[in-house]
Amino acid sequence: MSKPVLQIEKLSKSYSLGKRNVPALSNLSLTVNAGEFVAIMGPSGSGKTTLLNVIGCLDKPTSGQVLLDGIDVSKLPENQLYKIRRDKMGFVFQTFNLLPYLNARENVELPMEGRIKSKSERKKRASELLAMVGLSGREGHRPQRLSAGEQQRVAIARALANNPAIVLADEPTGNLDSQNKQEIIKLLANLNITQGTTIIMVTHDGQAAHHTERMLLLKDGKIINEKQGTHLMKKNHTCPHCGSSIQMSDDTCPTCKKPIYSSDEPFSA
Amino acid sequence: MSIMVSIPAGVLANQQTASTVASNLSNVISQTSASINQTATQIDCSLAPSFSGFGFGSGSGGSGSGPSFVFGGGSASGRSGFTPGQFGGGTVTGQFGGGAFNGGQSSPMNESLYTDINSTISGVAVVEPILQASEGQNVTTTLSFNGYTRDITRLDVEYTIEGIPLTASLVDNYPILPTNITAGSNLQAGDSGVVLLSENNSAYFGAGVGDAITILNQTFTVAGIYSPSSVSDTQTLYMNLSDAQAITNNTGYITSLTVFAQNSDVVSQVATSISSVHPELTVTTDQDRLNQLQTLQSTYNTELANAQASDSQTYSTAVEEIIVVVAATSLIVLFVMLYTVRERTKEIGTLKAIGFSNLTVMGQFMLEGILLSMIAGVVGIVIGSIAAPTLSALLLPSVGIGSRSATGAVIVSGTTRISGLSVATLSPELILLAFGAAILLGTLGSLYPAWRAAKIRPAEAMKYE
Ligand SMILES: Nc1ncnc2c1ncn2[C@@H]1O[C@H](COP(=O)(O)OP(=O)(O)O)[C@@H](O)[C@H]1O
Ligand SMILES: [Mg+2]
Numbered sequence: 001m002s003k004p005v006l007q008i009e010k011l012s013k014s015y016s017l018g019k020r021n022v023p024a025l026s027n028l029s030l031t032v033n034a035g036e037f038v039a040i041m042g043p044s045g046s047g048k049t050t051l052l053n054v055i056g057c058l059d060k061p062t063s064g065q066v067l068l069d070g071i072d073v074s075k076l077p078e079n080q081l082y083k084i085r086r087d088k089m090g091f092v093f094q095t096f097n098l099l100p101y102l103n104a105r106e107n108v109e110l111p112m113e114g115r116i117k118s119k120s121e122r123k124k125r126a127s128e129l130l131a132m133v134g135l136s137g138r139e140g141h142r143p144q145r146l147s148a149g150e151q152q153r154v155a156i157a158r159a160l161a162n163n164p165a166i167v168l169a170d171e172p173t174g175n176l177d178s179q180n181k182q183e184i185i186k187l188l189a190n191l192n193i194t195q196g197t198t199i200i201m202v203t204h205d206g207q208a209a210h211h212t213e214r215m216l217l218l219k220d221g222k223i224i225n226e227k228q229g230t231h232l233m234k235k236n237h238t239c240p241h242c243g244s245s246i247q248m249s250d251d252t253c254p255t256c257k258k259p260i261y262s263s264d265e266p267f268s269a
Numbered sequence: 270m271s272i273m274v275s276i277p278a279g280v281l282a283n284q285q286t287a288s289t290v291a292s293n294l295s296n297v298i299s300q301t302s303a304s305i306n307q308t309a310t311q312i313d314c315s316l317a318p319s320f321s322g323f324g325f326g327s328g329s330g331g332s333g334s335g336p337s338f339v340f341g342g343g344s345a346s347g348r349s350g351f352t353p354g355q356f357g358g359g360t361v362t363g364q365f366g367g368g369a370f371n372g373g374q375s376s377p378m379n380e381s382l383y384t385d386i387n388s389t390i391s392g393v394a395v396v397e398p399i400l401q402a403s404e405g406q407n408v409t410t411t412l413s414f415n416g417y418t419r420d421i422t423r424l425d426v427e428y429t430i431e432g433i434p435l436t437a438s439l440v441d442n443y444p445i446l447p448t449n450i451t452a453g454s455n456l457q458a459g460d461s462g463v464v465l466l467s468e469n470n471s472a473y474f475g476a477g478v479g480d481a482i483t484i485l486n487q488t489f490t491v492a493g494i495y496s497p498s499s500v501s502d503t504q505t506l507y508m509n510l511s512d513a514q515a516i517t518n519n520t521g522y523i524t525s526l527t528v529f530a531q532n533s534d535v536v537s538q539v540a541t542s543i544s545s546v547h548p549e550l551t552v553t554t555d556q557d558r559l560n561q562l563q564t565l566q567s568t569y570n571t572e573l574a575n576a577q578a579s580d581s582q583t584y585s586t587a588v589e590e591i592i593v594v595v596a597a598t599s600l601i602v603l604f605v606m607l608y609t610v611r612e613r614t615k616e617i618g619t620l621k622a623i624g625f626s627n628l629t630v631m632g633q634f635m636l637e638g639i640l641l642s643m644i645a646g647v648v649g650i651v652i653g654s655i656a657a658p659t660l661s662a663l664l665l666p667s668v669g670i671g672s673r674s675a676t677g678a679v680i681v682s683g684t685t686r687i688s689g690l691s692v693a694t695l696s697p698e699l700i701l702l703a704f705g706a707a708i709l710l711g712t713l714g715s716l717y718p719a720w721r722a723a724k725i726r727p728a729e730a731m732k733y734e
Contacts, residue, residue: 049731058622085727086624094733097619106543111623158430158623174351 002033011064042218090159092169149180315525392535432513453478453493519555602714618729646707
């Protein structure tokens, strides 16, 4: 039904620390289809960030192949990679990474600068994106005048600026309180359904992971387990417990009254 | 950094002062040469020693303050184009530096003793007795230079009266009055109770044509105003000799005589005759004046050479300073920008992660560095224009040489004020130059930090501290 947007074959990545070789990813293979919402979990140091960096062309693999939209990016030089990052990738960071001296709209405009010549067109699109993440009317606000949750919304709008093939989010809820965590995860899930955005999200938070459709467990640079998330069911409008029909906005099943998302750790040992 | 930018600005300002001095001196030299050709049959006679030239003068006599009235000597300023005796010698106790004149003060001479010149000496066409007197304030100033200090008391001349006989034979036939009348009319034969003012006089008295002015308690009507043709008679006003004698209480006395020979061939013969009949007189002929002016010219040439030497010395100092400052400022921009780049590693990583090319990032930081130094440049120019004279005097002793010449230039250009040591001003070219330097510095200093910024790994964006 969907075509693969990301194909990773036998990917290895190691860092050299002085004379020591630190393996971060070893012989990892993964395929992600367009429109998927994937969670990557795993203990600290298991290679989650490294994997996102390699997928996002922020770092080069030591060996193996990474195909993005059919393009092998593992061999591309830097003067081509920046265009891949700009045109095919959207990044959401744990620390938001907005530019403090630019307002919300200008931050969202940044990735468009190299692509869209017309300033007014960029402005228009940035405003639309801010509206999409629920921040209309806040265009002129600088990051310091926005709450953490709002800053992450701006960052998500910025990630969507160039209609990326994949949005990569490294612990996007890691710096948020539980209320904002919920809102951001729902925003991402909603974007995945309404816009068809492919999202790969690294998270420590089991509850957040349940909101995706595929949960991967990384350990020592390898994917050692995979489970289905609840999001897939929700996408199909079926309750994970009783199979009856549910709405997107439902948190509990109208038929069996059970909470739709489990609060269990998906990969408890 | 701003201070740094202001230093070469100050140096350059002084350098410009020095070059202004040079060009002023050149002007005076050409004026002097021109006046050599103007005099033909004129012979000046006075009791005073004639012009003694540049350098430290020594004199004796009065000091103190308050209005002072001094008889000036030398040749009539309107014609020779140059009056050495502007500063009354009697009040000058010492002159500092190049350019102040220890001019000859004439002793008043009894007019009746010299009536024989006209009748007994052959070859004389006409005799013009002159009474010249100046009024001004005695001013004592202390100048210091290279550790020496010296008190100078001088007459700050406010105006000089030149009394000449307004007879038809003289007025109508000889160039004894200024010719460039800008308002009203020139003095006429037989005039009395009227004066011809220079433009400076007019401003000093605040009087125009037809106005009454009071000179030494006597009221005069302003007949006309002239524009001085030479640098030296900017403060000379003309009146009838008998009026001048009356108001200065010198009836029967004059300060000099101008004898016109019948033609230029007999000038030296007439001069010799005057000298033999009146050995007490200093007789100056056309030829003498020529020699004198040539001496003056060579003095000026020396002074000009000095000014130019100090000019180039100041210039090379300026160049050295600029090199040092360029280097220093570049270094400061370099360190500030390196610090900025380090502080903003995550931001730069983010920019690269969201699709900025190395080149764009580099350009961004170059621009910031240039902007930084431009702001510094503006502040530097502002500080520089306020503090340049002080700064240059404090920091750069060599500038003082140029300034000393500047003092000379101020005098030779006809102003009677000996100005302060250094007058450094910032011209638009200098401001542009400083601004250009600032941009250059910014570019140089930002190059390496910008390159460092471009080399930051985009993965830095993912780091969480
Ligand atoms: N730049 C680097 N230099 C050296 N080692 C690194 C670097 N980045 C990550 N590593 C190492 O690679 C392994 C995986 O790190 P990372 O991908 O950050 O893990 P996670 O995001 O899952 O916590 C760790 O052992 C870490 O120390
Ligand atoms: Mg990590």
